[in-house]
Amino acid sequence: MQRFKMQGQSLTFGECCELYIQDCKSRNLRAATIKHYKSSYKQMFNYFSVDMPINEFTVNNYNQYVIYLKSNLNNDMSINAYLRDLITMLHFLMNNGYMQEFKMRAIKTDKPAKETYTDEELKNLLKKPNINKCSYIEYECWVISCLLMSTGIRQHSLMELKVKDIDFTNSFLNVRVTKTRKPLIIPLNHSMIGILKEFLRYRQHKNIDDWLFCNVYGNKLTKSTSYHMIYEYNHKRGVMTTGLHRYRHTFAKHWILNGGSVVTLSKLLGHSNLNTTQNYINLLVSDVANQVNEIDLLNQFADKKYIKMRGKTQ
Known part of the structure; x- marks a missing residue:
């Protein structure tokens, strides 16, 4: 006190x-x-x-x-x-008048590139396990991985999802808990709808207020439990990198590289402004650079002859 x-x-x-x-x-x-x-x-x-x-x-x-x-x-x-x-x-x-005012600033830093899953890693992680041989946790991790890659939602939002948050009629996910405290309505594609419908048959929920994702006892996932679940799932599939947030970066990268709208991406990620979304794009510059080299417009339309300046060669 x-x-x-x-x-x-x-x-x-x-x-x-x-x-x-x-x-x-x-x-x-x-x-x-x-x-x-x-x-x-x-x-x-x-x-x-x-x-x-x-x-x-x-x-x-x-x-x-x-x-x-x-x-x-x-x-x-x-x-x-x-x-x-x-x-x-x-x-x-x-x-509040407790001390004198003066200016302060943080130090300048180089922002690190966003870490994403490679295409090869995604193929391993998103491959459906054998329903007749896998454990419930492995199957659940696969569903979680698919949902994260399909929507880009944050880990905390994922853990707060309940069965009732899936609207199969209108094909969207109601994300009630977000970083900005503003609920999100995220559309679900046909593939994800099919995966969730099948998952709920194995989830064996008692009512729509049950947690969508849970541990083996049906209890709500904790941050630690969900991390270790994905860690073990990834390693079992030969993917040494891990992290649920890595899916968010990967989702954003593939959305941009496939020509998705920046404005739409900002809404899907729940960013408060476009500047935050732009940071994602700026930090994915190496992937964009590879695509720029593949689509060499000058090589397609420009005269391929050497262009020399008039006058003597130095």
Whole structure:
């Protein structure tokens, strides 16, 4: 519980972290988000004293923390993640008059390319298992893989799906839980509709409020369980790379390379704006470059004779 302070008496750094957590709870942020902030604060406490008066916090303290992270972490993306969490909290404190205002910025980073499954890996992962020989979990992993590749939904959204979220009449999936908290209506193609109809015959659900995907006991999947299920499924099929989110990147890549609309892709992925979707395209530039070489327009239409500038050759 937060201690009472006399007016003008500064809160400590530790108290401010707790104050921001309380603000997050009052705004009804997801439990996973709050857990992330708490974990990030543990890293901050390795450098900042929890008893440090927040009104003594200056831009120099921030800059020194940046240097500290760069000397202790090798991953620029991780460094920026910690910096963004600190910046978010400090802006909250500045806006509420707990400390002086100053400008902060994260470090510049090179965005890594999105990791996707190769065509050969997809052939192995999306091949239907022998229904008469495979386990329920292997079959379920195949269905999950097909759904992820067909829709590009996030892992958390997948785990929250219920049987009632499939509309077979209108061929769409009602994704109730999303990162932006805005429900998504995702159309399902004929292949996916057929797969889901068959899956529900083996799922043996008791009512439409049951989880669509579950463990062997019929309980809701956890993040850890779903990860390990896909990990073992992939390795059993000779695919050493893994990850449910990798399907999201793969879906986006193939959508673009097959001429799909960027606007439609943005809606299917549930992005709040086109800039986020554009990042996917920018990070898939190597795949696009291969296609550009295959479709060499100059080679098709231009004069193949050497074109020389008038004048003497240097």
